[in-house]
Amino acid sequence: MASCDPKFDLEQAFRKGIAAAISEDAAKADPQIKFSGDPAHGDYQCNAALSIARAIKGNPRDVAEKILAATPLSALGTAEIAGPGFINIKLAQSALQTMLDRVDMDDLGIEPAPLPHAIVVDLCGVNVAKQMHVGHLRSTILGDVVARLHERLGRKVFRENHLGDWGLPIAMTMSALRRQKRDLKSLTLADLNHAYRAAQLEAATDTAGLEAARTRGAGSHRVIELETQQESAIAAEQDAKSTLLKLQSGDVATVAAWQQLIDVTMADVLEIARVLGVRLTNEHSRGESFYRDKLAPTVQSFIDHGLAQEDQGALIVRIAEQERPLIIRKADGGFLYATTDLAAVHYRVAQLHAGEIIYVVDARQRDHFRDVFNAIHLIGWNKLADGTQCKLSHLAFGSVLGTDKKPLKTRSGELFTLKALLDEAIQRGTDQVKLRATQTDSPTQGTTEHEIAAIGRAVGIAAVKYADLSGDPIKDYVFDLDRMIAFEGDTGPYIQYAHARIASLISKSDAADSAISNSAWKFDHPAERALVLAILSFPATIKSAADLGSPQRVCAALHELANCYATFYQACPVLKAPDEATRLARLRLSLLTKRVLAQGLSLLGMDSPNRM
């Protein structure tokens, strides 16, 4: 089948040219076909001559001449050499038409690119008894989009919500709740969150402060005050530890209470996922507790392989010459989250047959994952049954900061629970849609309340998600409600708007579907041509976005496409085109643009309403 990707076709052609003109060896390298930003430089350009010239110590322009002469461009288009040795290519109308035919099919030219093994996407990662705040948005939607991109390319994906449902923090919360004599049955997640924070504060009582107060000879009142605090903290810790023991030994009442906590938490998480349009259900939930029986065997394996050693009572794995080892068992015999992560990798490789595990987790855990990955490599748990190696990747993202440029923690960010942010976004979206629906000349006039609510929700959610997804994940960003819920400019709603406009245009045309889809492509105006090139580059963008884990590439491509369409829409009348052939051709181009926009929005987990 013919390709719909100009870049791909040009790469093929130039590889042949380079092989014939220079050497087979030179042809193995990247032919450096790039999209030209500037129409004056053609549609695409080949920059290979410059680097080849250096390698063979030749004159770049001469090398470019030789390559071009040997390159079978034939029907693809015409080329000329410019500047120090760039080869600028202008694609032929007929070639573009053939490619458009290929894109204008059910799969929109996005061909399956399956992988031999599954991909595990570790996303969301909430903790039991903690409310989701804006920081959790990133892991959840980034992970969801990365999963969608791989799924679209026909790859098997496991979404794994590595829920924090095991260990001391849970026990602390449970013990705090019991001491407050709260009835677990009637608790909301907000209640749990309070208990969790209260428990944390208790445990965090200032030991160092007490020491300092004593040595500095502070007043006895102050010391006693601190001591009292300390005693109650110790008592709370003791209680939490005994609760943990009961939980770990399977005490029926404790386990039941624990399950209650998980249920309350998950109900909230899944509701937020639903509102966010994130594909996450209970079946994707495999919390830390899932690995509890695998921790001791994990540690034993490291001992058996001679990779673990005792150090100050704890069991550690030394990694190369690194100063800080990875602790896999505490001096008191307990396990840590590193142990759980090691067990999880083992499970995912051995049981889920993962060829890649992508951890969509906060950048602050870089060192942790580096150490865990290294330990996995040492013990060889990254090897699959067929001998290939599972790739371990950490898709690290930056923190959401408050206006004080400090991480937006639960304490200071209490007003910004994720739910509050989404509610606000949906409210503003709905208000906006409602406002427009009351204007006399508005296409949404007469829209029912029910439809308005649905559209408002789609617009609000798209705004929030796009704001987060359109940037480089590694960077921190300051949380700004107005920026995240903007509907103008480079935003999600801008793309939705382009889509809705086309939907409206198509419904106004009285042309039969078959008449549109059977019409001949025609694009003479520069705006039409730019639109065509934007459409054709889309499939390759999806593939690279998936392979690089870069949702921002999808956002950028969609913005470019919507922008090209808006320009085209302004410059080229569709329904009132000068002749019938042009009218149908423009309708066909519009329809194809609409489908690509909808596809892109869907990959970002956003709706594409026909009216807004």
Added chain:
RNA sequence: GCGGCUGUAGCUCAAUUGGAUAGAGCACAAGCCUACGAAGCUUGGGGUUGCAGGUUCGAGUCCUGCCAGCCGCGCCA
């Protein structure tokens, strides 16, 4: 102290992984709805890409050294 990340227009961010004159949005200024949805389009001003060197035909991107901010650094997750 050691390690990591970041530094681009007044603000928020891009830059096809080394390509041509560094691009968008917001804000600001001027235009465009009797041809399709103005959540839009067109035009304009605004830059020593933190600083100093280096590598080469070419550097925001790679290397070295500084500066600033943030993050991490043994038994929490």
